[in-house]
Amino acid sequence: MNNEILTILDYMEREKNISRAVMVETIKSNIERAAEKSINAGQKIEVTIDPKSGKLSAATLLTVVDSVSDPAREIHVTQAARLVKPTDPVPRLGEIVRKDFNLAELGRIAAQATKQGIMQSVRQFEKEHILDEFKGQVGDIVVGVVRRRERGDIIVELGKAEATLPLRERSMRDDFGVGDRIRCLLLNIENKSGGPEIILSRVNTNFIKRMLELEASEIGDGTVFIAALAREPGYRTKIAVDSRDPKVDPVGACVGTRGVRVRNIVKELNDEKVDILRWFPDPVQMLMEAIKPVKALNIHKDDNEKRITFDVAENDLRVVVGNKGMNAKLTSRLIGWRLDIRKEERRNTTFIVKTQRAISTLSGVLGVSSELATRLVQKGFSDLAAFEGITAEDVIEEGFEPAEAARVIDLVTAVRAQRESANKPAAPVEAPAETPAAEVAPAPVEPPAPVEPPAPVETPAA
Numbered sequence: 361m362n363n364e365i366l367t368i369l370d371y372m373e374r375e376k377n378i379s380r381a382v383m384v385e386t387i388k389s390n391i392e393r394a395a396e397k398s399i400n401a402g403q404k405i406e407v408t409i410d411p412k413s414g415k416l417s418a419a420t421l422l423t424v425v426d427s428v429s430d431p432a433r434e435i436h437v438t439q440a441a442r443l444v445k446p447t448d449p450v451p452r453l454g455e456i457v458r459k460d461f462n463l464a465e466l467g468r469i470a471a472q473a474t475k476q477g478i479m480q481s482v483r484q485f486e487k488e489h490i491l492d493e494f495k496g497q498v499g500d501i502v503v504g505v506v507r508r509r510e511r512g513d514i515i516v517e518l519g520k521a522e523a524t525l526p527l528r529e530r531s532m533r534d535d536f537g538v539g540d541r542i543r544c545l546l547l548n549i550e551n552k553s554g555g556p557e558i559i560l561s562r563v564n565t566n567f568i569k570r571m572l573e574l575e576a577s578e579i580g581d582g583t584v585f586i587a588a589l590a591r592e593p594g595y596r597t598k599i600a601v602d603s604r605d606p607k608v609d610p611v612g613a614c615v616g617t618r619g620v621r622v623r624n625i626v627k628e629l630n631d632e633k634v635d636i637l638r639w640f641p642d643p644v645q646m647l648m649e650a651i652k653p654v655k656a657l658n659i660h661k662d663d664n665e666k667r668i669t670f671d672v673a674e675n676d677l678r679v680v681v682g683n684k685g686m687n688a689k690l691t692s693r694l695i696g697w698r699l700d701i702r703k704e705e706r707r708n709t710t711f712i713v714k715t716q717r718a719i720s721t722l723s724g725v726l727g728v729s730s731e732l733a734t735r736l737v738q739k740g741f742s743d744l745a746a747f748e749g750i751t752a753e754d755v756i757e758e759g760f761e762p763a764e765a766a767r768v769i770d771l772v773t774a775v776r777a778q779r780e781s782a783n784k785p786a787a788p789v790e791a792p793a794e795t796p797a798a799e800v801a802p803a804p805v806e807p808p809a810p811v812e813p814p815a816p817v818e819t820p821a822a
Contacts, residue, residue, distance in 0.1 A: 366414035377520055378485045384409050386485075390477035391418065397473070403432045406458065419458035424451045435459070487556040490521050490549065494558060497546050501570045502560070506540045516542060516560060523558035531563055531593035533630035543628060545570060563593040571628060572599065575621040578613040587639035590693035592686050594632060598650065598694045600639035611636055643668060643697050650691045651680050657704055669700040677703050718742040726771045732764065747772045 368387075372378040388407045395405040395418065404421040422435040435443075440451040443459055451457050504516035504523060514525040514536060525544060536542055544560035545567040551557075561567060569586055578584040579601075588600040603610040614636045615622045626634050640646045647668055648656055656670040672680050680701055681688045692699045715737060722743065723733035739758045740746060747769075755765035 369411065369414070372482065376482065376486060377489055378482070380411050382485065384411050386481045387478060390474050390481065393477065394474040417460065418462075419460045421456050422459055424453055424455045424457060426453060486521075487551070490556045490558065494518075494521065494546065494549060498548060499566060499570075500546055501543055501567070501574065502546045503541065503543050504560075506536045506538055506542055508538060514542075516544065518558065521558060523560050525560040525562070529559070529561035529563055531629070531632065533594045533632055534562055535630075543571075563591075565589050565591050568597055568599070568625070568634075571625050572614060575616070575624055576614050578603075578608060578610075583608050584610045584613050588694050588696070590690045592690055595683070595686050596633040596635065596690060597629075598635045598637070598690050600637055600646070600650075600694055602639040611638055643695050646695050647691070647697075647699070650694055654680050665698070666696070667698040667700060668695075669702070671702045671704040674703050677701070725775060726768070728768070728771065732768075735760070736768070744772060744775065 369380050369383050372383045373380050388409055391407045392405045395407075396403065405418060406421050407416070407418045409416050422440070423433060424437050424440045425434045426437055428434045428436050435457060437451065437453060440455075440457045443457050444451060502518055502523075504518040507515045507517045507522070509515070510524075512527040514530075516523045516525055523544075523546075525542070529547065544562050545564050546558065547561040547564060548559045549556055550559055568589060568591060572586065573579045576584065579586065583605050584601055584603050586599060587602045589598070591597040599614070601610040601614055603613070622634055622636060626632065637649050637652075640649060644659055644661055647659075647670070651672075654672055654676040656672060659668065659670040661668050679687070680691075682690075688699055688701060718737045719730060719733045722728070722736060722741070723730050725744065726733070728736075736742075741750075741755075750769070752762070752765040752769045755768055756762055760768070
């Protein structure tokens with residue numbers, strides 16, 4: 361028994377950080393309670409334990425009287441004299457004497473009750489110890505070692521305490537084996553029937569914040585601060601940062617030289633994507649920053665409903681929305697506004713050019729205004745051929761005023777008449793009547809007149 365007591369005291373002091381004096385008092389009180397409820401019911405029991413040797417002894421405390429009325433608590437003076445050593449003084453009336461007994465007499469039930477009482481007390485000590493040690497670390501990063509799995513949860517050893525990383529607090533990328541070192545956020549300490557339970561998390565947004573604080577010293581000293589953060593665990597994290605010092609680039613401080621700082625975070629998150637961008641107070645400017653390199657078009661902001669509507673090119677729509685809409689959700693959370701994303705309508709440039717050309721041509725041919733020519737082209741009258749068989753009544757049915765319709769028909773008729781007149785072929789020229797060859801005599805050819813030489817030119821004398 362002595363060796364067992366010493367072993368328990370050493371183990372509790374070394375592994376559970378429970379002092380030897382506290383454990384001695386715990387064992388004593390539990391044995392006393394068990395004894396008082398068993399064969400020694402109704403008696404006052406006192407147990408002593410030597411913390412150095414582990415020696416255990418138990419005795420019943422009895423009051424010395426000259427007439428016994430309660431044998432469980434009193435003893436006659438003559439019997440009390442037999443319990444003390446010859447060298448000790450004889451007990452007097454009213455004094456308390458000890459009557460030793462063997463703890464083995466308590467029986468199996470009392471021993472089991474003693475064991476349960478001691479274990480319950482130990483759990484209470486552990487609870488108080490864990491609360492004292494970890495209550496100041498809630499919300500901080502802790503490092504531990506994976507010890508085992510229990511019903512899908514991971515049990516992590518944190519020094520002399522054990523913590524639980526539930527399945528709900530892990531991302532789909534988190535896969536740890538026994539013996540792996542793991543970093544988590546100490547999320548909470550829950551009081552349960554079996555004692556306190558430390559709950560860890562790797563999906564809480566504060567986990568990313570604390571890791572970024574550890575990597576970037578500028579965040580730790582307050583120069584750079586995290587203005588907004590949105591995360592979809594296992595998919596992507598978006599972090600908007602700003603600087604209190606205009607000389608410090610907040611994004612560069614968080615990314616680090618050659619991206620070493622953000623790369624460490626990505627590695628810890630098992631290759632989850634992490635976007636770090638500059639924060640702007642204007643939601644529209646923040647939107648344009650968050651969806652780079654995609655450009656937002658036709659932006660409309662509704663301040664009352666905190667909603668932003670914008671268009672993106674068809675090729676960029678998938679990038680902005682993301683897989684199952686997650687990228688759009690993250691952007692919306694980061695900005696704090698609802699987003700309505702639409703696909704930009706593709707305009708047929710060739711059709712527009714042809715339409716403008718038809719309007720210009722019709723306006724020039726008929727001599728009408730561009731506004732009237734535009735209306736005519738929109739109704740299908742794109743050239744003169746379109747007016748074939750069309751009357752003023754037909755033009756009126758298309759929404760034109762009677763005067764406009766009559767004028768247009770008159771102009772079309774005049775242009776057609778002019779073109780027909782210009783294209784009409786000239787009348788053929790009649791050839792003279794032919795003369796019989798026998799009657800036609802060739803005309804005599806007169807010789808040319810002789811050419812006289814020019815008169816000489818006299819040169820005046822010198």
